[in-house]
Amino acid sequence: MFIQTQETPNPNSLKFLPGRGxxxxxxxxxxxxxxxxxxxxxxxxxxxxxxKGVFLGSDFITITKVDERVDWQILKPEIFAVIMDFFASGQPVITGEPPPADTEVFEDDDETVAMIKELLDTRIRPxxxxxxxxxxxxxxxxxIVRLKMQGSCTSCPSSVVTLKSGVQNMLQFYIPEVLGVEQVQDETDEIAETEFTKFEETLKEKE
Structure with missing residues (x-):
């Protein structure tokens, strides 16, 4: 297996392409x-x-490291080894049923929500x-459209700019009812952030 890497706008996130789904x-x-x-x-x-974080896509895996003190040159070979060993094992990537898509249009969605979901799916998310x-x-x-950033976008310095100048402008251009966009976090994000803060404090104590 030949695994390629691709940089992302977030210096602490790297995209790994294993050459398979x-x-x-x-x-x-x-x-x-x-x-x-x-x-x-x-x-x-x-x-x-x-x-710090793992994000799975159709043909890639994005890894987010703790911070700039973690060297990609040291971490990358370890990630390569884990990915190669995993796919060689034949194990499923996901166990159980995957959750329904957030942009799936439901019967009780009004026309505006349906249009927002369609634009996100076809123009923005790719x-x-x-x-x-x-x-x-x-x-x-x-x-207000409430959106959650994932993967390399989670802690990316340019994520707010992406939301405001990119996503918000496009949604407002096509859908006049959209007044703005807002980035939100759920309970999992808050727990992860708390754990990360504790980890950072532990690192500082060791220095």
Missing amino acids: VLETGTMDFPSVRSAHGSPIAKRLFRLEGV TVQEDGGDIVFMGFEEG
């Missing part, structure tokens, strides 16, 4: 080891020291996934 459909984000219970490959990757991340639709209330 990873997920059949959609994407999956694992911001912490606690969230990785449904993915054997994510659990293996979290065992590597310095890995571009973001090229950079090793994703944008998830979390809701639409009082003219």
Whole structure:
């Protein structure tokens, strides 16, 4: 297996392309080891020291490291080994049923929400996934589209710019009802951030 890497806009995230399919459909984000219970490959990757997050796409795996103190030159060979060993084992990438797509249009969605989901799916998400991340639709209330950043986008310095200048402008151009976009976090993100803060404090104590 020949694994290629691709840089992302986030210096702490790197996209790994194993040259084969990873997920059949959609994407999956694992911001912490606690969230990785449904993915054997994510659990293996979290065992590597310095890995903060794992994100799976159709043909790529994005790894986010703890911070700039973790050297990619040291971490990359370890990630290569885990990915190669995993696919050689024949284990499934995901155990159990994957969650439904966030942009699936339901019968009770009004026309505006349906249009937002369609635009996200066809015009916005493919571009973001090229950079090793994703944008998830979390809701639409009082003219504000609530979105969650995943993968390389989670802690990317340019993610706010991406939301405001890219996503918001496109949605407002096609859908006048959209007044703005807002980045949100769910409970898993908050737990992951708490764990990461504790880890950072432990590192500082060792220095």
